Amino acid sequence: MLEAFYEDAVKIFDENVKIVPIEPELRAILLPHIAFSGMTMMLSRLLILQTQLFLENADDARLTTSCVFLHSLVSQSEHKKSVGRSVSKMVRQLIDESVAKLAKKKRDFLVGFVNDQPLLHIPTSVGRPLGSTKSEEQRAADAAQFEQQIEDAIRSIINSGQTLTKTAVAKLLCGGLNLKTGTDSSLSVFGNKLKRLKIDYPAIVERVRVVK
Amino acid sequence: MSDPTFDGSESPAEIAKAAIDWFGKQSHGPDFSIVYKDSIPLMKYELQAGDVGFICLYD
Numbered sequence: 145m146l147e148a149f150y151e152d153a154v155k156i157f158d159e160n161v162k163i164v165p166i167e168p169e170l171r172a173i174l175l176p177h178i179a180f181s182g183m184t185m186m187l188s189r190l191l192i193l194q195t196q197l198f199l200e201n202a203d204d205a206r207l208t209t210s211c212v213f214l215h216s217l218v219s220q221s222e223h224k225k226s227v228g229r230s231v232s233k234m235v236r237q238l239i240d241e242s243v244a245k246l247a248k249k250k251r252d253f254l255v256g257f258v259n260d261q262p263l264l265h266i267p268t269s270v271g272r273p274l275g276s277t278k279s280e281e282q283r284a285a286d287a288a289q290f291e292q293q294i295e296d297a298i299r300s301i302i303n304s305g306q307t308l309t310k311t312a313v314a315k316l317l318c319g320g321l322n323l324k325t326g327t328d329s330s331l332s333v334f335g336n337k338l339k340r341l342k343i344d345y346p347a348i349v350e351r352v353r354v355v356k
Numbered sequence: 357m358s359d360p361t362f363d364g365s366e367s368p369a370e371i372a373k374a375a376i377d378w379f380g381k382q383s384h385g386p387d388f389s390i391v392y393k394d395s396i397p398l399m400k401y402e403l404q405a406g407d408v409g410f411i412c413l414y415d
Contacts, residue, residue: 146372146375146376147368147369147371147372148368149368149372150368150371150372151368172364173362173363173364175364176362176364176366176371177359177362179368179371179375180359180360180362180371180374180375180378183371183372183375183376184375184378184379187375187376187379187399188379190399191384191388191401194401194403194412195403198403
């Protein structure tokens with residue numbers, strides 16, 4: 145059972161070095177550690193999952209037994225079709241709730257584990273629904289807030305005696321490293337944000353210089 | 357307890373044995389133990405699920 149995980153470790157290594165490349169000679173030395181990490185994780189989780197299995201088994205039994213009993217009640221009804229539809233709808237909701245409960249448990253474990261890694265972060269709060277857009281009011285508020293941050297950054301650079309460049313402002317506000325290329329992505333992130341929030345960067349620079 | 361060291365020459369079976377040995381030495385409940393049968397490490401633990409008790413053995 146555990147030995148088979150070695151093949152998974154090989155795949156994990158080969159897939160992930162495409163994202164963050166490393167020296168090929170490290171492969172031999174890292175593979176045993178990756179395999180060991182996965183194997184110990186399997187052992188640790190096994191104790192927890194084994195206990196959960198009994199609880200899930202009981203939950204499934206409750207649900208399926210309810211279904212069987214409800215079905216027998218429907219079969220005694222004079223209005224089998226309509227009662228059957230109502231009961232089916234109710235049972236479907238029970239199934240959905242049961243599946244959602246399991247999915248949440250698994251997600252909570254995986255997200256919690258990933259968030260224990262200092263350089264990785266998965267948000268746990270509910271964000272904007274996928275595919276939805278920000279309201280105009282929210283976008284305007286975000287733009288005003290970001291404009292203020294840009295002004296503060298420009299003043300900070302000028303006051304420190306540095307040369308004022310867009311790159312310097314971008315690094316202060318959107319500093320970051322592109323993991324795929326290893327390059328500083330702050331200027332492009334900054335540019336994209338200006339465009340998205342429809343902010344006139346040269347006008348802000350001019351305004352700060354005039355006020356100064 | 358520190359992780360074992362590897363030099364890259366270990367077989368999958370040797371890594372699995374190291375994982376089981378390492379895991380066996382971590383702190384667990386009294387119902388958990390690592391036993392050996394014909395030099396093969398087996399993970400053994402007992403579970404209480406309501407009125408039913410289980411003894412599980414994994415190789």
